[in-house]
Amino acid sequence: MARILTLTLNPALDLAIRTGPLRLGEVNRTESTRLDPAGKGINVARVLAGLGHEVTVSGLLGADNETAFVRLFTERGLRDAFIRVPGETRINAKLSEPDGRVTDLNGPGPRIPAEALEALSQRLESLLTGLDAVVISGSLPPNVTPEQLAGLVRAVWARQVRVWLDTSGAALVAGLAARPSAVKPNEKELADWAGHPLETSEARLRAALRLNAEGIEDVIVSAGAEGVLWVRGGEALAATSPRVSVVSTVGAGDTLVAGMLHGVLSGWPRERGLRFATALAAESVRHVGVGDPGASDFEQLQQRTEVRSLSVDALPGGTHG
Incomplete structure (x- = not known):
């Protein structure tokens, strides 16, 4: 199978809440709740590892609440190459109603020190050798710019490794200008x-x-x-x-x-x-x-x-x- 790296710059702990029909401004009872380590690149990695690929996960992860992520990486056989940053990884709430409607309440994520981004770029250089593909997924933390995301796309392409991109807004526009393979x-x-x-x-x-x-x-x-x-x-x-x-x-x-x-x-x-x-x-x-x-x-x-x-x-x- 292939060797794949996923990059998640703004991971999250996903609080999944199942409810009846929401009544805004009133007390609502939940049917179930669960808190899972997530982020788009981590989700992609879980599926790919389950399909038999050798998967490394990297990006930027809050040091203060990393335990659930470390446990997931161990359980799923994912190689942990995340750069730790000060503070906590954000919590996103996902409200699911019986008709299938999902309401997302997504936090912005922590501010990223400049030295953490530099460390990520240096780690990326060491991780790219022998890879078959890189997947860059998800939103950006508040002070990471779309141009910096585009720089990551170009850095992967410079090593002739195919790069897949899944993001939105200004990050998508900048990333597309760097010409990912998918x-x-x-x-x-x-x-x-x-x-x-x-x-x-x-x-x-x-x-x-x-x-x-x-x-x-x-x-x-x-x-x-x-x-x-x-x-x-x-x-x-x-x-x-x-x-x-x-x-x-x-x-x-x-x-x-x-x-x-x-x-x-x-x-x-x-x-x-x-x-x-x-x-x-x-x-x-x-x-x-x-x-x-x-x-x-x-x-x-x-x-x-x-x-x-x-x-x-x-x-x-x-x-x-």
């Missing part, structure tokens, strides 16, 4: 980058093709219940997820990234990789946490995942409008 925006993040609403599948396809034409090899767009779009080399595939009961969508996008990268690194045909990753993301929303390829019905989920080719030439108004 990017995984959701439909809103893609629209924010494009500068206008993308309300149809055709509009999302045009935007993805623009990124592809600008030098990003793999563009993967997650659109919730509308499925997943994958553009490579000017050719497009779309997947429709199987219908499942939704408990929590937290971690579904990270599961999709891990599943897609697994298929690419395994050399699978594109249809097989997209079907696998889409089904794995669907499996993940049935419970709190990331997708489990060992689920008893995972083969059935793959069989119920529809993958089809899209005709790029038939797009009205051209492919890059």
Whole structure:
């Protein structure tokens, strides 16, 4: 299997809360609560390790509440290369209601000393030897700039290691300018980058093709219940997820990234990789946490995942409008 590094600059302890329908301004009773070490890159790493890859996790981690993270890394067989910073890693609250709606209350994260960022850059140099891929995921701490994120993308590319990016806002814009090998925006993040609403599948396809034409090899767009779009080399595939009961969508996008990268690194045909990753993301929303390829019905989920080719030439108004 492959050797992979995930970078999480702003990890979090995720407080997952299941409730009945929320009544704002009133007392609400919880059905369940759990606190898990998380962050997008850590979620990706958990899935990839479960698929048999050798995974190193790095980034910036608060020293004052690291215990749950260290325990997770040990339990999941993840190599811990995080730089510790003063203070606590943030806590994010995820409120899940019976209809599947999830409300995120995300903290900003700690301020990062300049010496910690320098230490991360130096550690990255030592970690890149022999890697097959790097995944950079998640938001930025308050005083880490989008340009610094782009610098990390360029540093990985300078060593000729493929780099996958999953972030949003200004960080996504700056990261895209550094030309990662792959990017995984959701439909809103893609629209924010494009500068206008993308309300149809055709509009999302045009935007993805623009990124592809600008030098990003793999563009993967997650659109919730509308499925997943994958553009490579000017050719497009779309997947429709199987219908499942939704408990929590937290971690579904990270599961999709891990599943897609697994298929690419395994050399699978594109249809097989997209079907696998889409089904794995669907499996993940049935419970709190990331997708489990060992689920008893995972083969059935793959069989119920529809993958089809899209005709790029038939797009009205051209492919890059």
